[in-house]
Amino acid sequence: MSTPTLGLHSIEEYRPLVGAEVVDRILGKAAKLQDFTIVNVSSTQYGGGVAEILSRSLC
């Protein structure tokens, strides 16, 4: 049974889906942006495509 969460996913969960090469490339790029601060602004926390994208990318 799955554990209820806010829908956050770790990048490591994508490794079997997209392959190690893709995940490692993203991690390599992220290394250049350490301590960089980003903020997203949207209109809803639940429902809709934007909320789906953000809840999965912020983790």
Add this chain to the structure above:
Amino acid sequence: MNAIGIETGWRVIEGRPEFFAFTKELHNGLQGGVVDVTEEKRRAYEQILFENSLRMHLEHDVVIVHDPQALPLVQHYQRSGPWFWCCHVDLSTPDPVVWDFLESLIERYDAAIFSLPEYAQNLRLPSALSCRRSIILDDQQGA
């Protein structure tokens, strides 16, 4: 993003149901629907975003605003970095009245990001990016 060292936040704007009814109209208008954009509705929409700006502190390196609902926020901040507008809707045939209203707001951003190149219209922006040419994820850019 946070787990890999990029400090990333998410703010959600607030508004009354009539505000979101109007932003839904704008959303539909951008996708080609015919909508009734009155001066009164426009003023109320801009006022709600101004009020949101008073309690929402955005001092990050990058601010990414998604879709039309929060577009006017960009007018109310001293920018400490670039502001991006990320558009998730089909902009290929927007309603002309809605487009006239929103175009000048979109052009206050440093860049806009679209799902497809043909959605970018003829915006006067420093940079209009499609997701296929994302500044961070595309290897071709050497980022």
